[in-house]
Amino acid sequence: MHNDDLETNSSRNPHINDIIGERSADLKRRGLLKGGLGMASLSFMGAGSALTGCGSSDGPATVAPPQVPAVPARPTALNFSAVAKSTADSVVVPQGFTARVLYRVGDPLAAGVASYRNDGTDDPATYDKRVGDNHDGMSYFGLSSTNGWDPNGSTRGLLCVNHEYLNINFLHASGQTIVSGARTVPGEVLREIYGHGVGIAEVARDAGGVWSINQASTLNRRVHAGTEMEISGPAAGSFMVTRFSPNGTRTRGTVNNCANGYTPWGTYLTCEENWAGYFRRVTATDNPNRSAKELASFARYGVGGNGNHLWATTTPDTADQFFGRWNTMRTGTSADGSDDYRNVANTFGWNVEIDPFSPASLPKKRTTMGRFAHEGAWPARPVAGKPLVWYQGDDSRGEYIYKYVSNAVWDPADASRTDKLAVGDKYLNDGKLYVARFNADGTGNWIELSFGVNSLTASNATYAFANQADVLINTRIAADIVGATKMDRPEWGAVDPVNGAVYMTLTNNSESLRTVVAPPAGASARAARVDAANPRHYNDPRETGQNQRGNPNGHIIRWLEPTPEALTFNWDIFLFGARAGRDAASINISGLSADNDFSSPDGLWFSKATNICWIQTDDGAYTDVTNCMLLASLPGTVGDGGVRTITSTDSAGNSASIQTFVGAAQGDARLRRFLVGPRDCEVTGLAETPDGRTLFVGIQHPGEDTPLSAIATPSAYTSTWPDGGTARPRSALVVITKNDGGRIGG
Ligand code: FEO
Ligand code: CA
Ligand code: CA
Ligand code: CA
Numbered sequence: 001m002h003n004d005d006l007e008t009n010s011s012r013n014p015h016i017n018d019i020i021g022e023r024s025a026d027l028k029r030r031g032l033l034k035g036g037l038g039m040a041s042l043s044f045m046g047a048g049s050a051l052t053g054c055g056s057s058d059g060p061a062t063v064a065p066p067q068v069p070a071v072p073a074r075p076t077a078l079n080f081s082a083v084a085k086s087t088a089d090s091v092v093v094p095q096g097f098t099a100r101v102l103y104r105v106g107d108p109l110a111a112g113v114a115s116y117r118n119d120g121t122d123d124p125a126t127y128d129k130r131v132g133d134n135h136d137g138m139s140y141f142g143l144s145s146t147n148g149w150d151p152n153g154s155t156r157g158l159l160c161v162n163h164e165y166l167n168i169n170f171l172h173a174s175g176q177t178i179v180s181g182a183r184t185v186p187g188e189v190l191r192e193i194y195g196h197g198v199g200i201a202e203v204a205r206d207a208g209g210v211w212s213i214n215q216a217s218t219l220n221r222r223v224h225a226g227t228e229m230e231i232s233g234p235a236a237g238s239f240m241v242t243r244f245s246p247n248g249t250r251t252r253g254t255v256n257n258c259a260n261g262y263t264p265w266g267t268y269l270t271c272e273e274n275w276a277g278y279f280r281r282v283t284a285t286d287n288p289n290r291s292a293k294e295l296a297s298f299a300r301y302g303v304g305g306n307g308n309h310l311w312a313t314t315t316p317d318t319a320d321q322f323f324g325r326w327n328t329m330r331t332g333t334s335a336d337g338s339d340d341y342r343n344v345a346n347t348f349g350w351n352v353e354i355d356p357f358s359p360a361s362l363p364k365k366r367t368t369m370g371r372f373a374h375e376g377a378w379p380a381r382p383v384a385g386k387p388l389v390w391y392q393g394d395d396s397r398g399e400y401i402y403k404y405v406s407n408a409v410w411d412p413a414d415a416s417r418t419d420k421l422a423v424g425d426k427y428l429n430d431g432k433l434y435v436a437r438f439n440a441d442g443t444g445n446w447i448e449l450s451f452g453v454n455s456l457t458a459s460n461a462t463y464a465f466a467n468q469a470d471v472l473i474n475t476r477i478a479a480d481i482v483g484a485t486k487m488d489r490p491e492w493g494a495v496d497p498v499n500g501a502v503y504m505t506l507t508n509n510s511e512s513l514r515t516v517v518a519p520p521a522g523a524s525a526r527a528a529r530v531d532a533a534n535p536r537h538y539n540d541p542r543e544t545g546q547n548q549r550g551n552p553n554g555h556i557i558r559w560l561e562p563t564p565e566a567l568t569f570n571w572d573i574f575l576f577g578a579r580a581g582r583d584a585a586s587i588n589i590s591g592l593s594a595d596n597d598f599s600s601p602d603g604l605w606f607s608k609a610t611n612i613c614w615i616q617t618d619d620g621a622y623t624d625v626t627n628c629m630l631l632a633s634l635p636g637t638v639g640d641g642g643v644r645t646i647t648s649t650d651s652a653g654n655s656a657s658i659q660t661f662v663g664a665a666q667g668d669a670r671l672r673r674f675l676v677g678p679r680d681c682e683v684t685g686l687a688e689t690p691d692g693r694t695l696f697v698g699i700q701h702p703g704e705d706t707p708l709s710a711i712a713t714p715s716a717y718t719s720t721w722p723d724g725g726t727a728r729p730r731s732a733l734v735v736i737t738k739n740d741g742g743r744i745g746g
Helices: 016-029 036-041 124-129 186-195 283-289 292-301 308-313 412-416 420-428 468-473 475-481
Strands: 097-104 135-142 156-163 197-205 211-213 221-223 228-232 250-252 257-262 268-272 351-354 364-366 374-379 387-394 401-409 431-438 443-448 490-495 502-506 549-551 555-560 568-576 601-606 613-617 629-633 642-649 655-662 671-676 682-688 694-700 732-738
Touching (some): 135 257, 364 420, 374 490, 387 490, 412 420, 555 601, 613 682
Parallel strands (some): 228 364, 257 374
Antiparallel strands (some): 135 156, 257 268, 268 351, 374 387, 443 568, 555 568, 601 613, 682 694
């Protein structure tokens, strides 16, 4: 999502480019870069490379190669021809493939619910039985004949899909009713609350290969921004007391569910991203009533303002304050917060585990995994007898990358247990959270975020932590203190099933938000405002001539660990987004062509069936030429490229050369555009049947740039996808199949 992003990291922690600069200086000192670009063949993590300790003076340090169970080999070739860039108002897929819409925002998820009129007049009370808006992260779980989990089930399953936020101009008949800064039509607000969250739908493929929803299924469910859920893990009950839950173990709702994750026991993880903006906290009124620690926490997370959509202002409210609970100001007189919602914001910002096979079960917020603007949670492959691991990104400029490691070791028998949320308690309530630091020598470290460890104590001068709950609720503050590396808007991550390498998209950055840094010791002058999260700083003018400075096209970083629970890694940069034809030395470093050029990588996902890496874009920089897209890649691994020197130039004409580590160029044969979406959409969210023959893809907010003033003028809509004609555009889930019934991609 691009509208609600908040930058709140004012710590002085290093950005990754500060470290790249340090590493370059260090390598120069050691005479390793005498050849400049000629050293591109330097292998810093070659297969079977000798182990070199971090303190070695013989070359860039490495950690041991990963131990990953054998999986089927990746295909040697992609099985489709690239689609061209497109600005058409349609979904384009390669010849030989078919894309069909499975369901759209508003479609009924229960029998007896009326078809969606899509004009803003549908009964608000029915929206909790309809598909939510702005489809995002998703997972597919195969169904057995008894409606249990069949990990190999490819013809009938449960689709769990996030609904991140609202294409608000099209939701109501003619926009929101706001009187004197307050919402006065509760039905509108109910629609909006129901429009968020997660949808679970039973889907099946017919004999002709066409997929549809079973509207009568008892497994269909909406989890939305008003659904009651349990708070679990070390932070449950601490700093979470509300009028709704005087013992601080329950809350209502999940919101801004961006990317997702899943578990090896068949549950869905939905991840709360830009939740901070939904809470009303008028700072001039509330600040005098709050402690210094509370204010530090609110500032670090960006909780302050009128609240998205003014939900907290809705009148009339219900007796249990279904709307008023979005007000996180101190309004009561109690000492513990049991008479107001001053602590309610602490009950958001978590990963939420949902058992899709148990529609009556309460979702559980898993506080052990930390609190931040969660993009998603991506598991390493489970290994019997070893801890389970999830990687996580905090999606905001200058935020961090995290890793969660369970204390319990994986018992494969747990995969088939039906008390799935109890299994979740075992692995997700008891574990350690770590944050990434990228070192100058090409290695990285995971730094533990535990109370009493790494200065996270009651005597810390920056923030006096009370206990582990305080550390988890204020994960960002803890990560600042331990010296984590600032990254550039981490979006999705994914783990390569073939070799265990972990990939994460860094979607883009602008010049004005870059950190101004001094040249590193021993290096030549550095361009002001070089973005520390990546080595490129450049201008990418639109075809109209409008400048786009900074790193408007983003890139994908990756790292490799000896084992998933290890606390060290090696990293390089897999791909740089760029327009084909841009300067190969400073912008189009990955050598992208017309068949695979892209901008602003966001979604990232490895197919378990094919091991293909799929890349989705959430772009605003290249949209003068193409709508957002989906690409397929057959990647190598960390260290398959080498050292590169990249010259950056800022708007003042300052330039500097920076060395970094770049993966091997992919080429048209190994990186290819597969799909282009309709106008103004983001292509986000992917799932697949276990046989690799059906791919589900989310199309989010087509036509979002249509102004509210045009709502009565369909000809002025920037998109009418998918229904066309005079229809309002709708976010939707698309099913892709290969016409010969084969696997998607390779
Ligand atoms: Fe919701 Fe990070 O995009
Ligand atoms: Ca995004
Ligand atoms: Ca979006
Ligand atoms: Ca995203």
